[in-house]
Amino acid sequence: MQTEMFEVDPLSDNRKLYVRAAEALAAGALVGIPTETVYGLGADALNPEAVARVFEAKGRPSFDPLILHVHHGKEVDKYTAIPEELKELVHTLASKFWPGPLTMVLPKADIIPDIVTSGLPTVAVRVSAHPAMRGVAKALGRPVAAPSANTSGRPSCTTAADVMGDMEGKIDAVVDGGPCQVGVESTILDLTCTPPRLLRPGGLPLEALEEVVGPVAVDKAVTGRLKDGEQPKAPGMKYRHYAPKAPVTVVTGPAEASARTILQMVKPGDGVICFDEFAELFKEQEVECLGPSQDKRIQAQRVFDALRAFDSKDAAQIYAQCPDSQGLGLAISNRLKKAAGFKTIAAGQKRVV
Ligand code: AMP
Ligand code: MG
Secondary structure, eight states: OOOEEEEOOTTSOOHHHHHHHHHHHHTTOOEEEOOSSSOEEEEETTOHHHHHHHHHHHTOOTTSOOEEEOSSGGGHHHHBOOOGGGHHHHHHHHHHHOSSSEEEEEEBOTTSOTTTTTTOSEEEEEOOSSHHHHHHHHHHTSOEEOOBSSOTTSOOOOSHHHHHHHHTTTSSEEEEOOSOSSOSOOEEEEOSSSSOEEEEOOSSOHHHHHHHHOOOEEOHHHHSOOOTTOOOSSGGGSSOOSOOSSOEEEEESOHHHHHHHHHHHOOTTOEEEEOGGGGGGOTTSEEEEOOOTTOHHHHHHHHHHHHHHGGGSOOSOEEEEOOOSSTTHHHHHHHHHHHTTTOEEETTOOOBO
16 A cells, blocks of 8 residues: 655645545545644544454554544543543543543443443543644544554654655555644543542643642552552553664663763663763763753753664663653653663662662
8 A cells, every 4th residue: 555645834724635535535545644743553443344454554463442532522421421520620630631642431331332442331532733634523423433543552653754764555645744842642530530530640740730620639550560460440551662673771869860870871872862961971872862951842852862763773782861740740751661671770779669
């Protein structure tokens, strides 16, 4: 199959392009579509055969459900069965954070095929801030089921070229809407339990959510590796993820101290993911910069690119500096730690925890 590239024109409304992409989806095709977080691999959510092809193209396990993208918050009622007592909270979250990087897990409506939710009674839904995802969903007139567009287990795609790298020949088209502004996936909040539970940290900081909903429980899978037999509430949080080919070790702690700890451990030819200020310390290593140590917005934009870059390098192993877990730091450090299979060292110690 030849994968077509549809170029978004930043100076036009791109309506024709969105209609073309929607027509392809309506015919059962798979299309890579940008969101503000990462690129999604879209299919018509109400077409089970098309959705099955998403799992196949990504090599995604069938137990890992997809996220539904709708073009407006008012669409959510059609595809979910929100209990009366939750309606006000869902409405408040929608009006505060949509369009944006928040995914809500809610009881599903019967119209959603079981393959989308991997048989779960709940469905994950969001409204993206990227006009392309909203434009295509609106033109389709149905929700787009779209997980991240990477091959399963690989770092997520933040450019159309990344999507081509993983999916060329396997999908029908990619909408090129430029690099993703946020760079890490959406924050997933399960609203079917009390208190609401953070299933995946993402582009919307936990602190911003807690200001609106009060205390939020954090799923165990967010901060550490689960034991054999333990089930996360977001099935996709279970397996090793975002991993470049070489093994990764994350070094936590204040930036200066973690840089020094890495310097003591690295060998020539190893790889280092570090904050910009420390790049020149690693003259004999392959270096990818994560952005300034004080700028988590840039670190979020850079993290997957930095991990992906090592696939075309020969590093024997990779050491990564890691921000603290305030704000976007929780999502950035979660992605790095997952890439490392949670192999983490605290700065100043050389012991793996
Ligand atoms: P991705 O599209 O790659 O960002 O993956 C979507 C994430 O959402 C995965 O971690 C899924 O396990 C999670 N997810 C999707 N639907 C549900 C649901 N109904 N309940 C809990 N987690 C979900
Ligand atoms: Mg993913």
